[in-house]
Amino acid sequence: MHRLAIHTITTKSWxxxxxxxxxxxxxxxxxxxxxxxxxxxxxxxxRRILDDHxxxxxxxxxxxxxxYLSAQERQSAIDDNLRALDEAxxxxxxxxxxxxxxxxxxxxxxSRKHIEEGLAACLDHGRATGVRLSIEPLHPMYADCRSAxxxxxxxxxxxxxxxxxPEIGIAADVYHLWWDPNLEAEIQRAGxxxxxxxxxxxxxxxxxxxxxxxxMGEGCIDIKGIRRxxxxxxxxxxxxxxxxxxxxWSHDPDEYLRRIVxxxxxxxxxx
Amino acid sequence: MHRLAIHTITTKSWxxxxxxxxxxxxxxxxxxxxxxxxxxxxxxxxRRILDDHxxxxxxxxxxxxxxYLSAQERQSAIDDNLRALDEAxxxxxxxxxxxxxxxxxxxxxxSRKHIEEGLAACLDHGRATGVRLSIEPLHPMYADCRSAxxxxxxxxxxxxxxxxxPEIGIAADVYHLWWDPNLEAEIQRAGxxxxxxxxxxxxxxxxxxxxxxxxMGEGCIDIKGIRRxxxxxxxxxxxxxxxxxxxxWSHDPDEYLRRIVxxxxxxxxxx
Numbered sequence: 001m002h003r004l005a006i007h008t009i010t011t012k013s014w015x016x017x018x019x020x021x022x023x024x025x026x027x028x029x030x031x032x033x034x035x036x037x038x039x040x041x042x043x044x045x046x047r048r049i050l051d052d053h054x055x056x057x058x059x060x061x062x063x064x065x066x067x068y069l070s071a072q073e074r075q076s077a078i079d080d081n082l083r084a085l086d087e088a089x090x091x092x093x094x095x096x097x098x099x100x101x102x103x104x105x106x107x108x109x110x111s112r113k114h115i116e117e118g119l120a121a122c123l124d125h126g127r128a129t130g131v132r133l134s135i136e137p138l139h140p141m142y143a144d145c146r147s148a149x150x151x152x153x154x155x156x157x158x159x160x161x162x163x164x165x166p167e168i169g170i171a172a173d174v175y176h177l178w179w180d181p182n183l184e185a186e187i188q189r190a191g192x193x194x195x196x197x198x199x200x201x202x203x204x205x206x207x208x209x210x211x212x213x214x215x216m217g218e219g220c221i222d223i224k225g226i227r228r229x230x231x232x233x234x235x236x237x238x239x240x241x242x243x244x245x246x247x248x249w250s251h252d253p254d255e256y257l258r259r260i261v262x263x264x265x266x267x268x269x270x271x
Numbered sequence: 272m273h274r275l276a277i278h279t280i281t282t283k284s285w286x287x288x289x290x291x292x293x294x295x296x297x298x299x300x301x302x303x304x305x306x307x308x309x310x311x312x313x314x315x316x317x318r319r320i321l322d323d324h325x326x327x328x329x330x331x332x333x334x335x336x337x338x339y340l341s342a343q344e345r346q347s348a349i350d351d352n353l354r355a356l357d358e359a360x361x362x363x364x365x366x367x368x369x370x371x372x373x374x375x376x377x378x379x380x381x382s383r384k385h386i387e388e389g390l391a392a393c394l395d396h397g398r399a400t401g402v403r404l405s406i407e408p409l410h411p412m413y414a415d416c417r418s419a420x421x422x423x424x425x426x427x428x429x430x431x432x433x434x435x436x437p438e439i440g441i442a443a444d445v446y447h448l449w450w451d452p453n454l455e456a457e458i459q460r461a462g463x464x465x466x467x468x469x470x471x472x473x474x475x476x477x478x479x480x481x482x483x484x485x486x487m488g489e490g491c492i493d494i495k496g497i498r499r500x501x502x503x504x505x506x507x508x509x510x511x512x513x514x515x516x517x518x519x520w521s522h523d524p525d526e527y528l529r530r531i532v533x534x535x536x537x538x539x540x541x542x
Contacts, residue, residue, distance in 0.1 A: 104475040104491035108450065141412040143450035144475045144491050154452045179379065179414035181425045204375040204415045206480060220375035220415050 005030025066118030171196030276301025337389030442467030
């Protein structure tokens with residue numbers, strides 16, 4: 001339980017003060033903050049809300065979306081990532097999770113080139129802020145318009161090419177990676193690069209490309225098995241519950257939070 | 272055009288005699304026959320329908336679904352694949368396309384073991400019938416319940432482990448493979464193993480996990496680019512149009528067939 005963190009998008013109906021109070025009351029100590037939850041108040045005030053509830057900001061979600069169709073788009077993507085690093089630093093989050101982006105209008109190879117350029121353009125500011133960029137490889141079903149980075153192996157190759165900069169790590173989400181026949185080998189290869197671990201579950205059938213993820217234990221992902229592999233790299237950080245679900249969002253949120261805690265205990269924690 | 276084949280599922284509302292007559296009238300010479308289209312008449316009669324219209328049976332679709340929860344399921348899967356080989360031989364189709372199967376109740380590693388066992392159990396009958404088994408790696412979004420074989424690299428590894436039996440080839444479908452950062456290298460590695468090439472397109476957004484594929488040119492897949500890579504292996508066989516689409520199925524089928532031919536000319540054929 002001391003490693004359980006929840007992303008604010010998971011309990012979508014709660015604003016930051018409500019989520020902070022509810023998480024704390026449930027014994028949850030970590031929070032993954034989506035940037036929409038920072039709107040409408042100063043960063044200092046958001047930080048105070050977290051501090052007042054004894055919550056650690058585990059990650060700021062999300063940066064990325066580097067591919068562009070114009071020079072202006074290119075620059076605004078980079079600016080937005082630099083801003084995200086500032087925001088993360090302000091609320092005490094050690095990493096910005098990156099959904100790297102993809103444009104259906106571009107060849108995949110071009111989107112991938114834009115991502116490498118974009119990452120490189122953020123390294124200095126990452127170093128300056130002390131916040132790491134965390135690449136989240138996304139499931140191949142998102143390769144058209146969300147991320148052209150789709151496997152852990154590809155992420156490892158990319159980081160090799162960039163010279164393994166310490167400013168960049170990897171967020172490993174079981175939802176995106178569970179199917180990969182090379183997963184175990186690539187987790188070993190990633191090693192200390194893995195700085196984030198996200199959990200949820202894959203439902204059969206899945207009704208919606210985006211918003212039909214399952215609570216841990218509802219689906220077919222071997223979450224404990226993947227966790228074991230990730231922790232064999234030395235990872236002992238937060239375990240972040242990130243669930244997009246129309247079904248759960250329409251549930252009573254207090255009851256849902258209790259279910260999240262129970263699912264974490266039953267399907268993520270080791271006996 | 273002389274290499275264009277169409278899968279009967281693509282023009283779902285037409286039975287085999289209708290599809291055969293319509294394809295022929297449109298100048299299409301190859302047909303991928305889904306097994307449901309063989310029901311209700313003898314195999315000889317089905318073959319006669321194809322022959323009468325000068326159509327080649329390019330593939331029989333589909334076998335596979337090897338993973339099992341009981342010994343009985345195991346045997347009935349193997350029996351079904353042996354039957355598929357017989358059916359293919361009877362209608363003159365040189366290959367049975369395999370959707371290898373997966374069970375959400377099983378660990379992926381177990382589904383994969385069942386697939387290897389199942390393939391091995393079909394080799395003798397493949398040799399006897401002269402029909403090849405054609406593994407179609409399926410998109411990772413189908414890893415829960417349709418196929419635990421999800422990349423071309425994994426398929427190559429599997430065939431390496433089985434000792435590259437000549438009875439087994441690969442059906443490369445752009446819909447399943449387009450996103451893969453290792454695609455070109457794995458196509459080269461597959462080489463002569465590639466005995467089937469399927470085309471359609473990936474829509475943004477995709478509304479349905481199964482039945483929202485695009486006509487070639489409607490989506491973001493670089494079909495000609497992948498075709499070029501596949502043909503660099505020496506492949507010069509049929510190019511099979513396989514589209515599951517509620518949208519297109521609700522269209523006038525004659526107009527749809529004209530659109531398929533035009534899309535093939537514009538987005539698959541080289542100038």
